[in-house]
Amino acid sequence: MAGGWTRDGAVQDQIDDSVKDAVAAARARMPEGESAEYCMECGAPIPQGRREAVPGVQTCIACQSGKDSKVAHSAINRRGSKDSQLR
Numbered sequence: 001m002a003g004g005w006t007r008d009g010a011v012q013d014q015i016d017d018s019v020k021d022a023v024a025a026a027r028a029r030m031p032e033g034e035s036a037e038y039c040m041e042c043g044a045p046i047p048q049g050r051r052e053a054v055p056g057v058q059t060c061i062a063c064q065s066g067k068d069s070k071v072a073h074s075a076i077n078r079r080g081s082k083d084s085q086l087r
Contacts (some may be wrong), residue, residue, distance in 0.1 A: 008061065015066070022074075024053065029052070030056075031054065031056030031057055031058055032055060032056040034055075034056065034058040035050075035051035035052075035054070035056055035057045035058070036051075036058045037042060037051070039058070039060040039063055040058045040059055041059050041060070041063035042060060042062070042063055044060045044061050044062070044063075045059050046059075
């Protein structure tokens with residue numbers, strides 16, 4: 001149940017749109033093309049399984065994990081209703 005001037009289901013629509021935006025952003029960051037045999041960050045060999053699973057991979061798992069933890073996640077709901085922006 002939505003409150004204020006919104007229709008029922010509007011809150012779930014905002015959640016769904018936020019999830020779709022996050023998935024689209026993650027897909028846009030995924031590498032494409034030919035995978036590297038050695039990590040571009042540390043020079044460690046990239047396992048064959050990772051190169052097959054992630055086409056275009058350029059970093060080892062350890063370096064990619066470090067990059068992923070640095071990605072900024074916005075907690076701002078950009079699709080907030082006008083009612084919530086007036087508070």
